[in-house]
Amino acid sequence: MWLVVHGLQLPLAGLVALAVLLLTDGMSGFAVQASRAGVWLFVIFFSALDSLTGIGRGLAIEFARGLPPEQRQTIALLVNEFHFSPIALVIGRLAMLGWIISVTWATLALGQRNAPRLAVAFLAFTLIFAIHVPPTGPLGLLCFFIGAVLLTQLTP
Numbered sequence: 001m002w003l004v005v006h007g008l009q010l011p012l013a014g015l016v017a018l019a020v021l022l023l024t025d026g027m028s029g030f031a032v033q034a035s036r037a038g039v040w041l042f043v044i045f046f047s048a049l050d051s052l053t054g055i056g057r058g059l060a061i062e063f064a065r066g067l068p069p070e071q072r073q074t075i076a077l078l079v080n081e082f083h084f085s086p087i088a089l090v091i092g093r094l095a096m097l098g099w100i101i102s103v104t105w106a107t108l109a110l111g112q113r114n115a116p117r118l119a120v121a122f123l124a125f126t127l128i129f130a131i132h133v134p135p136t137g138p139l140g141l142l143c144f145f146i147g148a149v150l151l152t153q154l155t156p
Contacts, residue, residue: 002054002057002058002061003055003058003059003062005054006050006054006055006058007055009050009054010047010050010051013042013043013046013047013050014043014047016141016144017039017040017042017043017102019144019148020035020039020042020102020103020106021036021039023035023106023110023123023148023151024036024106024109024110027109027113029109029112031105031106031108031109031112032105032106032109034101034105035101035102035103035104035105035106035109036102037101037102038097038098038099038100038101038102038103038104038105039098039102040098041094041095041097041098041101041102042095042098042099042101042102043098044098045091045092045094045095045098046095046098046099046132048091048095049088049091049092049095052082052088052091053082053083053088053092056082057079057082057083060075060078060079060082061075061079063075064076064079096130096131099127099129099130100127100130103123103124103126103127103129103144104124104127106123107120107123107124110123110151115151115155116150116151116154116155118150118154119147119148119150119151119154119155120147120151121147122143122144122146122147122150123143123144123147123148123151124147125139125140125143125147126140126141126143126144126147127140128140128143129141129143129144
């Protein structure tokens, strides 16, 4: 299941990034440009992070299942070290930064254009997705979905 979830996250991250871009479609200004820059930072580094720590860890764990217990312990140490390696941590922080930049500036741009306040509030709450593990990740994406739906339904 781990590999399926993380395999699906690769195209889904691209779709979420596209959705953030569409929030400010037809708009201009510094906030919009900053949001778009953040989207690129997010999609590039989140995809890299998910490939490295999601799919990479999943493959190592799958491989370890067929090994004797003493060898599994070595793989477990490797998986843990890999996940918390300096490069993985930097990639993860850049992905988080991209999400924070993109959503913050998109929310500010929408607020400046008098978008429905409830929609903007839900979009602002998506910042908790920056920490993508449960429960904050799914809650952040739920807020994003609700905010986007409200934006399309409440905007004249």
